Amino acid sequence: MSDDMKIKVTKDGPYAVYGRAPLKEERIKKDSMGKPEEWEEVKRYYTDDIYSLCRCGKSTNKPFCTGDHMVGFDGTETAKRNTFDENAKSYPGIDGVELLQDPVLCVGAGFCHGKNYVDKMVKKKETLDIALQQTYDCPGGSLVIKINGEKQEPHFEKGISNTSLPRSGPLWVKGEIPIESSDGYKYEVRNRVALCSCGKSKNKPFCDASHLR
Numbered sequence: 001m002s003d004d005m006k007i008k009v010t011k012d013g014p015y016a017v018y019g020r021a022p023l024k025e026e027r028i029k030k031d032s033m034g035k036p037e038e039w040e041e042v043k044r045y046y047t048d049d050i051y052s053l054c055r056c057g058k059s060t061n062k063p064f065c066t067g068d069h070m071v072g073f074d075g076t077e078t079a080k081r082n083t084f085d086e087n088a089k090s091y092p093g094i095d096g097v098e099l100l101q102d103p104v105l106c107v108g109a110g111f112c113h114g115k116n117y118v119d120k121m122v123k124k125k126e127t128l129d130i131a132l133q134q135t136y137d138c139p140g141g142s143l144v145i146k147i148n149g150e151k152q153e154p155h156f157e158k159g160i161s162n163t164s165l166p167r168s169g170p171l172w173v174k175g176e177i178p179i180e181s182s183d184g185y186k187y188e189v190r191n192r193v194a195l196c197s198c199g200k201s202k203n204k205p206f207c208d209a210s211h212l213r
Helices: 125-136
Strands: 006-009 015-018 023-030 036-045 050-053 089-092 097-101 143-147 150-152 159-164 168-174 192-195
Touching: 097 125, 125 143
Parallel strands: 023 159
Antiparallel strands: 006 015, 015 050, 023 036, 089 097, 097 143, 143 150, 159 168, 168 192
16 A cells, blocks of 8 residues: 555546555445444455546446446536535534535435434434444545534545445545546545546536436
């Protein structure tokens, strides 16, 4: 694993991944009521120093690119080039607690209402830990909790997960791996983001739950 790990969005093509970033597959485990409970690892992939991941949705060997994007894929990046804090809406919790949400980054994983609705749980001390875990499980980083002004984030090793939600979902990028646009712009480095792998997102390169629609 390299300190030079990064993801490069190629023009109308795949994600080029550098630095032998670990790659695995994860799916959502659900409870007896059918609500999202936790992520579970399904498999790990062997990766080279550089490899390519599909972002058009047409690959016959997902998550890897097989060149099928060459037929009519428009991969134009449309995401706003500003920070999460600039986009996020704020919801007050108990004293010193604030829930931030950027709904554009929601991937439809459903953890925001797993045990209960996270915006309600941040209002009670006894449910705050559950609320924190539900935001940690949000792969797109749509939800973040601040306590006394400090963002609460889980520790993630650098890596990428191909997800199923339960159908094929986005690429979950963890551990502050830099992402660079096709024209050289460096997106905000975050602990967790989700990259579109179906080619349908209106917020490319990030997932906006279009795979569910």
